[in-house]
């Protein structure tokens with residue numbers, strides 16, 4: 001059955017492949033702590049189904065004894081009751097049968113309720129535990145894991161996979177026990193009553209099982225095709241809705257309608273193919289069930305009717321027991337038809353738990369030293385000692401060696417892809433260095449706890465993410481014990497107070513999807529306020545003033561100046577005007593430091609920095625030809641390696657050169 005197991009193109013294939021016996025592990029890790037509910041569910045399920053079998057049997061007994069001539073309990077000995085308790089007169093027997101049937105219905109209803117309670121609470125508890133554990137693990141994973149997985153794929157584990165498990169644990173298990181009790185219970189009863197007729201009645205079971213098996217092996221690849229085409233359809237729709245402005249402005253509505261038509265048709269075809277197979281299955285089952293039923297009826301009927309066993313059969317068959325046969329044969333066919341469904345659910349659940357456990361087993365590349373100590377920041381000196389690093393085997397930055405005195409600002413500039421963000425990601429310890437060391441006040445980053453290191457580091461990036469919630473909650477994010485007054489102080493320092501007051505509910509205004517939309521500049525000022533409130537010893541500004549107009553930039557720059565005063569600061573900026581006052585400027589090219597010094601030193605050098613500065617001042621005509629050619633070559637290289645990048649991650653998509661060459665944005669020194 002394993003060939004019908006997995007979705008194609010599963011982005012979690014690698015994780016999944018390493019998990020052994022995922023369902024066993026699911027029950028061991030999550031099932032055992034909730035075993036009580038499971039046990040209650042199983043006992044109640046079996047009891048309810050057994051009680052369901054009682055009324056037809058009592059009916060058969062009644063027919064033979066009350067309306068026929070047999071002694072009560074003769075055809076089917078009522079083994080659970082001593083002979084002395086069995087009713088003797090016909091009226092007593094009649095009422096006895098009614099009481100047993102009514103009692104069986106009542107008790108069965110009670111057990112069905114308990115069974116639902118048991119299985120549902122078992123499934124819900126496990127679903128909750130798995131979801132929270134998976135989320136917890138997910139947010140602790142290294143950044144490189146997120147770099148090549150899309151958010152949608154992670155969401156799919158947290159919702160679809162967890163839901164599938166829940167469905168199997170609830171509906172699947174329920175159907176499984178129902179099927180087992182019905183088939184085993186009815187089979188045993190029939191064999192006990194009359195083993196010869198039972199063989200006739202039961203013969204469709206293996207054929208039904210085989211047909212169902214065949215059905216799922218045929219239908220599974222078709223379902224995989226449906227899933228894949230619905231995925232393509234959704235991606236196309238999502239992409240088109242997102243790009244509706246471009247579609248309208250390029251007047252390509254018809255072209256896009258055709259494209260949607262094509263993928264929708266693929267989905268239609270795949271679905272129709274699956275439907276054609278599916279709608280043949282149930283009639284086929286009906287025929288099998290019907291053949292069994294008719295055969296039982298013919299043989300049983302002749303037996304009763306002629307009062308002698310037909311063909312090679314032997315022994316007695318009463319009318320009542322014949323009725324029991326007919327009623328029971330009807331009952332076990334449909335639970336059997338669910339056999340395929342249950343296997344299907346099981347396989348999906350198995351694939352989902354393999355994905356979930358695969359993710360949970362994903363190793364952390366940053367192994368925390370068990371002896372790690374707390375970081376104690378004194379002066380805030382940061383040293384990079386001969387640092388080299390690569391994401392995979394290929395080196396990205398080499399021999400980076402510099403020192404920042406506590407309270408100073410160092411700026412990293414250079415073309416896209418030079419390695420600026422990578423250098424800062426190492427300081428944030430999203431990755432560990434391959435060679436060399438990074439030290440804060442003499443303490444190697446690898447020897448201090450991640451938690452204490454990140455506590456001392458503040459980060460304001462180009463991607464100023466806001467959480468659902470109020471403005472105040474967003475500023476307070478990470479410094480949860482700050483008072484309202486402190487929040488206002490921070491907002492004032494970040495030049496955000498005025499615009500916040502103009503929002504509909506001031507600091508209580510909800511932002512995010514269901515609240516007001518803030519401009520890029522406003523979000524950036526909130527992010528700066530958030531950093532101000534945290535008051536970290538070391539600050540990292542990664543393109544903190546990208547994407548804003550010149551006036552807002554001026555406001556933000558003022559707030560940044562306040563923020564960076566007397567704080568060790570690392571800044572990446574494409575607009576060189578924003579970092580020209582930095583104590584040291586490191587100019588990076590191809591993962592190495594090409595130049596270093598103050599703005600004045602570097603202008604004097606007449607190297608890469610001086611040329612970049614020239615571009616930004618609009619002196620394009622005066623640039624040496626060689627500089628422009630190198631820029632074009634570098635651009636071509638960066639574009640070639642842009643494929644890996646995750647949305648919202650690091651490198652801005654437009655090159656510094658293309659931006660700078662087309663748009664002079666700053667002033668002369």
Ligand code: ADP
Nearest residue numbers: 147391396416417418419420421422641650651
């Ligand atoms: P910059 O910040 O100077 O634009 P980056 O540090 O973002 O440069 O990138 C330096 C190089 O590292 C680029 O060539 C980029 O393709 C590569 N890179 C960055 N992040 C990753 C990653 N997560 N996985 C693989 N390669 C990466």
